[in-house]
Amino acid sequence: MRVSCIAFTERGYALAERTARALSDCAQTGEDDPGWGVSVSRGFGEGKVDLRAWTALAWEASDALLFVGAAGIAVRAIAPHVASKASDPAVVAIDEAGRFAVPLLSGHLGGANELAQTVARAAGAIPVITTATDVRGVWAVDTWARCAGLAVSNPEAIKRVSARLLSGGRVALYSDMPISGQPPEGVDIASDRARADIVVSPFAGANAGASVRAAETTGEVMPAGETGKPAGVRAQAPAPEPLRLVVPCIVAGIGCRRGACAEAIEEAFLLACGQAGISPSAVREAATIDVKAHEEGLLAFCRARNISLATYSAEELSQVEGSVSPSDFVRATVGVDNVCERAALADGGKLIFPKLAHGGVTVAFSKVTIELSFKER
Template sequence: MICAYLAFTDTGLALAKRLAAALPGSVARCGQDGTSLAEWTGVQFVQSDALIFVGAAGIAVRAIAPHCKSKTTDPAVVVVDECGRFAVPILSGHLGGANDLARTIAAVCGAVPVITTATDAHGIFAADEWAKHQNCIVLEPERIKLVSGKLLAGQPVYYWADIPVTGTAPAGLFPAEAPEKADLALTLCPTGQALHLVPRIGVLGIGCKRGTSAETLEAAFAAFCARHGLAVQAVTAAASIDLKQNEPGLLAFCQAHGWPVRFYTAAQLRSTPGQFTPSPFVQSVTGVDNVCERAAVLDAGGSLFYPKFACSGATFALACRPFAPDWRWQNG
């Protein structure tokens, strides 16, 4: 987590430096070295994962107000009084991690973490906080309130999980009979009206003909996702054979999605254990019988989830990194 501290006084600056020694981040004092409250906030709101204001909460609220957009993208914001008595998360408590950050800061300086989110106040399971701890993305953040509202009202929430979750489900959560009947679903392939939490564990293996354009790859990938009902957000990286490392279309396609792409030699791919879809033609061209499946599995260090899919001169396969979700939803 990239942290940025801003103090309003010299006393606050001393505390900010103390906190930064334990939780590293940049430290500034408002009014010194040309540091403007508005300019600092604007820059750090984009560059940092967490903003920690040491001083009055009202000043911090006014500073961040013009920049707040969405709970899915806003950074965590925590205010600590300059005496170090209270640590108050005021933005992105769950998805941004401000609640956890406030607890950590409190432990460093002996403060009281002042957590005001309703689920935390009542000790009730928070789906969005759980998603963050499990490395999942929340597909429909507007549905969080529906799940939380049911739990706060004492109503049952039914969940579905494609991947077994260890431990005991929190109070109020019960297994659903089918994905379509779930209020909450942990899945790579969302369906129905549940609040879908998608694990960020997928590696896309890619094979393609020379000169395949990014647009062709994009269309083929859309067909691959449609075939399986796969959420695009499940994919975090891509992999292929080193013969493709200078393919402009493949590189542009991966860059457009923000995926790091890694390339492996034919020997590395051949040594990948598992059962794969063989192709004599691919073997004759690349020196290995399958590129997309082997590359995905090798890079993921896990298992093949969806086998080879061919479309418009491109092939895709999906492998998943090891993933062992559990029902814990708070640190400590």
């Protein structure tokens, strides 16, 4: 986690440095955990940074902002930048005496509550947690989503789910992926996506991905189509939209002509996502043939999407099992009959969307199985 810290007095700065050292010494919890990266700035005296400029820069570059000083200073500094709980960084304030650590913003999705607890342990402070679910010991779906690595498509629906649980009600959760562990109190596992209050899936929208999911069952791969209702049937009032949590389980196989720009790849990618009914945030990795490993457009696309790029040799791709769309031209060019579909399948997933060609770019999608868990880390 990248934490930007600012202190406003000598005493606060000394506390900030001690806290930063303690956070940086925290052991990594796993191979995907980059640990802590903490920078400390002075908001006072010699070397003082401008608070407005510091906040703007830290807001864009950091996962969390830590203010060592009055909470009011932090509130005024971040006010112009607050946009959405889905994107705002965590914000925590700790007094210069190190007595209280208070999460001010993004307690759940941004991880401010956990950061406040970690900072409190490092500084010997008391964490002051005020979110209702934490105070009352009720399952926080947004905290679970963050810990499970799930993106939230419609964060406005979090409030409805939490409100029902806080009132003693129950919610139904549907998942395209297996979930181990005992469901939290008030959570029922649903077998019908259409009746769920929470949908855990790589597919966007209530019915998106229906034909793709059907293809997984029948083995016949085809793009998602549109459905209609018989004429004369009166439409019912729509049910509240479920909270949609996106599973990063899709591998995008990508082929492109030499020199293809990032914009062309992005355009083809989004077109494929739309036809497949896949949420773009469900894509965990791009894959292609090794001769494309240094294509700047493809690398720029991956950087913009914050996804890794896996590359395979022609020999490795030729050994991938599964039905693909062969091309003599592609075979003559790179030594294998298909790049995008074979690359999508190379990680062991199942092809759910076949080759789409657009503007000199080809895209195909496979889905891998990810086991989720209700158990806390």
